[in-house]
Amino acid sequence: ETVLQGDIERGKEMSGVCGMCHGDNGISLIPIYPNLAGQKEQYLVLQLKAFRSGERVNMAMTSHAQKLTDQDIADLSAYYAQLDPKPE
Amino acid sequence: ETVLQGDIERGKEMSGVCGMCHGDNGISLIPIYPNLAGQKEQYLVLQLKAFRSGERVNMAMTSHAQKLTDQDIADLSAYYAQLDPKPE
Numbered sequence: 001e002t003v004l005q006g007d008i009e010r011g012k013e014m015s016g017v018c019g020m021c022h023g024d025n026g027i028s029l030i031p032i033y034p035n036l037a038g039q040k041e042q043y044l045v046l047q048l049k050a051f052r053s054g055e056r057v058n059m060a061m062t063s064h065a066q067k068l069t070d071q072d073i074a075d076l077s078a079y080y081a082q083l084d085p086k087p088e
Numbered sequence: 089e090t091v092l093q094g095d096i097e098r099g100k101e102m103s104g105v106c107g108m109c110h111g112d113n114g115i116s117l118i119p120i121y122p123n124l125a126g127q128k129e130q131y132l133v134l135q136l137k138a139f140r141s142g143e144r145v146n147m148a149m150t151s152h153a154q155k156l157t158d159q160d161i162a163d164l165s166a167y168y169a170q171l172d173p174k175p176e
Contacts, residue, residue: 085173
């Protein structure tokens with residue numbers, strides 16, 4: 001499988017809907033949803049693909065992930081991975 | 089469902105095997121595995137229970153989670169949630 005280079009800026013542009021639950025800064029607003037800021041990029045890629053394929057099931061994430069291309073997933077993952085996990 | 093209070097010290101004592109992949113400080117040593125430090129406590133509880141029930145499937149996590157009681161899950165989640173997500 002080809003490893004796609006994530007585009008952080010494009011990921012940021014796409015992240016608006018993610019931020020409604022996971023926080024604009026990647027720190028979740030909802031205790032049952034995970035923080036994404038500073039998370040491992042490869043882990044984020046794998047989870048988004050698992051939601052898209054149905055391997056991992058979540059009512060909120062499945063429908064979002066099914067709209068994403070591999071490049072979208074790479075970009076979103078690159079964006080969240082480089083956010084500060086402990087913002088000021 | 090009763091919400092169990094997590095015991096951070098007990099969670100720390102139990103966390104040795106977790107740290108082999110997720111890092112002794114909760115920062116993962118392996119890019120495909122997530123950081124746990126500073127993650128939302130309720131999210132961690134839900135994921136450990138999902139691994140235990142088989143709702144979420146992962147070769148490594150399933151067997152670990154199946155050994156855990158609800159109190160174990162509460163304690164481990166309380167421990168990882170309070171770790172610094174950006175250690176010095």
